[in-house]
Amino acid sequence: MQTVYNIDSQIAQVGMIADGTMVKEEESFECSEAIPFGRAVELHTDGKLRLPQGTGQAIANLRGIAIYDATKEPDLVGGGYKIGERVRVLRKGHIYAEFSGTTDLAGANANIFHSSTVATNRGKLTDSAGAGGAGVEVADAQPMKFLRALNASQAGLCLVECNYP
DSSP states (O other), rough: OOOOOOOSSSOOOOOOOOOOOSOOOEEEEEEESSSEEOOOEETTSSSEOOOOOOSSSSSSTTEEEEEOOTOOOOOOOOOOOOSSEEEEEEEEEEEEEEOOSSOOOOTTTEEEEOOOOOOTTTTOEEEEEOOOOOOEEEEEEEEEEEOOOOOOGGGEEEEEEEEEE
């Protein structure tokens, strides 16, 4: 008999497109490393996607957010793409992305963790201020904005609008 009920469960999987009716644009590229769903990705000079690794407060060629794919095995935390697979990336539209920060205030510009030395949060969106120190780099993700703040039970998840050209 069920005795515990969760009335505030996760509303989405990271990387899920939030609105199937709006105009959206996506593209796909092969990846040079494992990429979890819902993380921001950049196109490296080798023509393959990777999690952002730039130095300072800039990301060279940000492409968008890795889209959730229910056919992939959940071998990464939360699931994702393996090295050499084609990664679907949302460039325009609404998507649930991975978040690490304090609050995803509606209308605020999103920032992205990236690092040339520490892999932990690379590609996660954040509200943390821009930073350029080695291992703690945070870059502006414009034109990406938070759409609405999610409650405490949705920790690690944010709803954003991507609008890359």
